[in-house]
Amino acid sequence: MSGPAPWRLSAREVAAAVRDGSLSPGDAADAGFAGPGARFEGEVHALLASDASARKAAAARVPRDGVLAGVPVLLKDNLCTVDHPTTCGSRILEGWRSPYDATVVRRLREAGAVVVGKGNMDEFAMGSSTEWSAFGPTRNPYDPSRVPGGSSGGPAAAVAYGLVPVALGSDTGGSVRQPAAFCGVYGLKPTYGRLSRYGLVAFGSSLDQVGVFARHVGDVAEVYRAVAGSDPFDASMLEGPAPDVSGWAAGVRGLRFGWPANLWREGVDGAIVAALERAASWLERAGATRVPFEFLPGAFAVAAYYLLATAEASSNLARFDGVRYGLRMRSDELATLYTRTRGAGFGPEVRRRILLGTYALSAGYHDAFYLKAQRARTRIAHEYAAAFARCDWMLMPVTPSLPFRLGEKTADPLAMYLSDVFTIGANLAGIPGLSVPMGLEASGLPVSVQLVGPADAEPVLLRAARALEAEGDERNIPPGHEKEFAWPGKR
Amino acid sequence: MAWEAVIGLECHVQLRTRTKMFCGCPVAYGSEPNTNVCPVCLGLPGALPRTNAAALAFALRLGVALGCTIRAESVFARKNYFYPDMPKNYQITQYERTLCEGGALPLAREGGGRAIALTRIHCEEDAGKSFHPERQGDRRWSRVDLNRAGVPLLELVTEPVLRSPAECAAFLTELRRLVRWLGVSDGDMEKGQLRCDANVSLRPTGSTTLGTKTELKNLNSIKGVERGVAAEIARQTALLDAGERVRQATLLYDADHERLAVMRMKEHAHDYRYFPDPDLPVLRVSEAQRAEATAASPELPWAREARYRDALELPAYDAAVLTESRDLGDYYEACVPPGEPKLASNWVMTEVMRVLKTRDWSVAEWAARVPAPRLRELLARVAARELPGPVAKQVFAWFLEQDGSVAELLERHGVRVAGGDEELLPIVRAVLDENPGPVAQVLAGRDATFGFLVGQAMKKSGGQAVPQVLQRLLREELAARTPRP
Numbered sequence: 022m023s024g025p026a027p028w029r030l031s032a033r034e035v036a037a038a039v040r041d042g043s044l045s046p047g048d049a050a051d052a053g054f055a056g057p058g059a060r061f062e063g064e065v066h067a068l069l070a071s072d073a074s075a076r077k078a079a080a081a082r083v084p085r086d087g088v089l090a091g092v093p094v095l096l097k098d099n100l101c102t103v104d105h106p107t108t109c110g111s112r113i114l115e116g117w118r119s120p121y122d123a124t125v126v127r128r129l130r131e132a133g134a135v136v137v138g139k140g141n142m143d144e145f146a147m148g149s150s151t152e153w154s155a156f157g158p159t160r161n162p163y164d165p166s167r168v169p170g171g172s173s174g175g176p177a178a179a180v181a182y183g184l185v186p187v188a189l190g191s192d193t194g195g196s197v198r199q200p201a202a203f204c205g206v207y208g209l210k211p212t213y214g215r216l217s218r219y220g221l222v223a224f225g226s227s228l229d230q231v232g233v234f235a236r237h238v239g240d241v242a243e244v245y246r247a248v249a250g251s252d253p254f255d256a257s258m259l260e261g262p263a264p265d266v267s268g269w270a271a272g273v274r275g276l277r278f279g280w281p282a283n284l285w286r287e288g289v290d291g292a293i294v295a296a297l298e299r300a301a302s303w304l305e306r307a308g309a310t311r312v313p314f315e316f317l318p319g320a321f322a323v324a325a326y327y328l329l330a331t332a333e334a335s336s337n338l339a340r341f342d343g344v345r346y347g348l349r350m351r352s353d354e355l356a357t358l359y360t361r362t363r364g365a366g367f368g369p370e371v372r373r374r375i376l377l378g379t380y381a382l383s384a385g386y387h388d389a390f391y392l393k394a395q396r397a398r399t400r401i402a403h404e405y406a407a408a409f410a411r412c413d414w415m416l417m418p419v420t421p422s423l424p425f426r427l428g429e430k431t432a433d434p435l436a437m438y439l440s441d442v443f444t445i446g447a448n449l450a451g452i453p454g455l456s457v458p459m460g461l462e463a464s465g466l467p468v469s470v471q472l473v474g475p476a477d478a479e480p481v482l483l484r485a486a487r488a489l490e491a492e493g494d495e496r497n498i499p500p501g502h503e504k505e506f507a508w509p510g511k512r
Numbered sequence: 513m514a515w516e517a518v519i520g521l522e523c524h525v526q527l528r529t530r531t532k533m534f535c536g537c538p539v540a541y542g543s544e545p546n547t548n549v550c551p552v553c554l555g556l557p558g559a560l561p562r563t564n565a566a567a568l569a570f571a572l573r574l575g576v577a578l579g580c581t582i583r584a585e586s587v588f589a590r591k592n593y594f595y596p597d598m599p600k601n602y603q604i605t606q607y608e609r610t611l612c613e614g615g616a617l618p619l620a621r622e623g624g625g626r627a628i629a630l631t632r633i634h635c636e637e638d639a640g641k642s643f644h645p646e647r648q649g650d651r652r653w654s655r656v657d658l659n660r661a662g663v664p665l666l667e668l669v670t671e672p673v674l675r676s677p678a679e680c681a682a683f684l685t686e687l688r689r690l691v692r693w694l695g696v697s698d699g700d701m702e703k704g705q706l707r708c709d710a711n712v713s714l715r716p717t718g719s720t721t722l723g724t725k726t727e728l729k730n731l732n733s734i735k736g737v738e739r740g741v742a743a744e745i746a747r748q749t750a751l752l753d754a755g756e757r758v759r760q761a762t763l764l765y766d767a768d769h770e771r772l773a774v775m776r777m778k779e780h781a782h783d784y785r786y787f788p789d790p791d792l793p794v795l796r797v798s799e800a801q802r803a804e805a806t807a808a809s810p811e812l813p814w815a816r817e818a819r820y821r822d823a824l825e826l827p828a829y830d831a832a833v834l835t836e837s838r839d840l841g842d843y844y845e846a847c848v849p850p851g852e853p854k855l856a857s858n859w860v861m862t863e864v865m866r867v868l869k870t871r872d873w874s875v876a877e878w879a880a881r882v883p884a885p886r887l888r889e890l891l892a893r894v895a896a897r898e899l900p901g902p903v904a905k906q907v908f909a910w911f912l913e914q915d916g917s918v919a920e921l922l923e924r925h926g927v928r929v930a931g932g933d934e935e936l937l938p939i940v941r942a943v944l945d946e947n948p949g950p951v952a953q954v955l956a957g958r959d960a961t962f963g964f965l966v967g968q969a970m971k972k973s974g975g976q977a978v979p980q981v982l983q984r985l986l987r988e989e990l991a992a993r994t995p996r997p
Contacts, residue, residue, distance in 0.1 A: 099558075100558075101556075101557065101558045107557065107558075109557070114557065117557070119551075119556065119557070119558065120551065120556070121551050121556075121559075123558060218558075218560060219558065219559070219560050220558040220559075221558055222557040222558045223557075223558070223791075225790075226790035226791050227790035253562065254560060254562060255560050255562075256560065256561065256562045256563060256791065256792050256793055257560075257790065257791055257792070257793060332787060333787075333790055335592075335785075336590050336592050336602050336785070336787070339592060339594065339600065339601035339602055340555045340557070340599065340600045340601050341557075342594060342596075342601060344596045344656070345554065345555070345599065346556070353652070355596065359594055379785065382592070382785035382786075382787055383783055383785060384783045384785075387785070387787075391787060
């Protein structure tokens, strides 16, 4: 076929080409591996597993009329798949193969998508840099000395460098939005309860939500449409149908966006502040109104988040004990089998969080930590709700800083935790957040902004993101810094 | 010093739902190990629980029957501890806000007639079964069967108000009858469908404070509960009498050797780190659901037992036996001829129950063979003095093997029943005419000779007369021949 190489196509373009017969699903699935993948994967290490024969078999079964027919997708390695191992980036699940597909994976396949492999991640999604993967870190495709963000660093980097047009990750405290920001792609954390968690290996069950990576807003919408909606296998989902995102290109005329500038008055990188100003002016130009206000979503959000997420994790991760599956360190004695298996199977960050969470739930501390954090969570949700009485969405940073260097924060867990300050609110409140790339700053690193809306505001967030994307197509790549391998292209 | 026992029971009732508490796997016995399993009950990574509505309906049924307060919103919680037969290493249960609170189980008259107050009833999932250790060559293996993992359980906790081993046994017997009556459980203790732990402490008689308690586990029969609690009361009494103190502990009762073994002292108590299960929404019971459960609640066994005693005027023993199961009670009621509850009771308790026992039949199996209207017809004719006892028993025996009404069976087997007065009066008169001597003796007041006359009349009828009818006719005829003063 003529035109751009298949790996450069959007998911919607791939599906259209497969549907009209001009591109075979097999060629579509292989495209990223033959294109930039061959050059970048060795350095970036976005993949934990990619089975060419599984890919070929999946491509052969693609329903040609599917909305995602032939679209190659990469899945974060905590989404269960029958045709690739599911390790969660952990030694304790090394080589484990799920007997079932996660609901979102099943829906992708039914829509015609081809799973091309599993993406690297911080072990059990605990981390903000993908440095805590037991199988080696992923690097930022824009600067291999820097992290791609985390915990869904592998999928974010793979979408950025062109292995796949779209990928799924999971977001418990920013694990989709932050790596999306660091890698310069779109990253949606949907409303809690709109995407099934069945088959997503749990970290913090009340916070976890499957999220979407893509290089185009329209692709985010298409994938969201394919995977969202109630699932009888997940009792924690919201009732009723997921919101309709088909109007993602409808524009923002007449809408109001919140401008809580107090959030970035200090401690936020100047390039990010500049990107926020740029985004605001573009939105205004597109017909939206800026509503400035002070917003303090609970000074204790980070503390509350790390108590609740770790408390749930300490229980969720109890099942990895060497008895039924995964790593087993043999012993003649049960307690030793447990301690040796878990000692050898879990990395330092996972062990740290299990200890934290166990402590937070322990008799005598339960009320002071777990219960108090629950109360803080309720209050934070109310604060967000109050803010959304004044606007349709808020514009805010994704992260305080640009991508940091490998090793910069691993020695200081608290510094790593604090970098989640702008993303955890959406998880605590169960509301959607979308990371929107705003081009590359002067040193060539991606810079992004975040759109946060009330529950089920995905349609509005996508409309706002599209308004920014439309402007960005003209202006948001500084000359001389365009990475042809990674940037979406001007379509 | 005299000591008084204070006992609380914690019972687990396995529900007879078709599927497990949080997944669609079948609840079944005797399957190959680890065959009734799926990602959910195996605790595989990524699997999530979903609540079985039938289990909740059963829980409501029991809660309503026991007069519990049903919470409009209750919460599933995780109880965290490691054990190989618990796949997630936490159990989904209820902790702070449980489905049912309060309520009471009234004991039958024989059990002391007290109502035993309940603390709460809640839903939870069962664990699998461990088999260990087994030798294989020079290695020791433990095996785990997860077929039972995730089977729905109700935990029912009493207040510490039971006072004796016998009362514990009466409580369990009554609970077993109730759960079977309501159809929520088969209640078979041998199969683990009804399990019981007991908390036992002693205090000086008359005291109102509580002593140090111990927990007894592994009480897997009603006798076992009675004996285990008795043994523990004896052990604690001996300690206290010797001036020692009881220490908090968990004990196992070994039914085979009738002895107690210390499982763990309470110093190693678990911290279960309960917290609400984020995978499951708050469990809501609407007013309509509550009303429906209340409306659907059947007459309860103790109420029916009282009705049999008071309204039907059955002896207490009969009332208890006939209300052992709802099927039996229902069958009994359906075969009572007008005004003859005791006659029907006699027949059900002797004839019917003998067949159930010898053939190992359920009431349903019996009723399929002999529907209640069939037995009622027979009993009505017995009540109307239309059938002699031996003939009625014969008809009953034919019921088991053959179809047909009472009349048809008699006809088929050529049995004639001389029932009516017109038929028997000539026989009676002939007997009196033929036996002037004995007649004179009876008329002179020698009643023993009356039996001779009955025998003669029966003989003359070819054994087909109903004795009561013959007796009545003889008395009437004799009265007519009595010389008037």
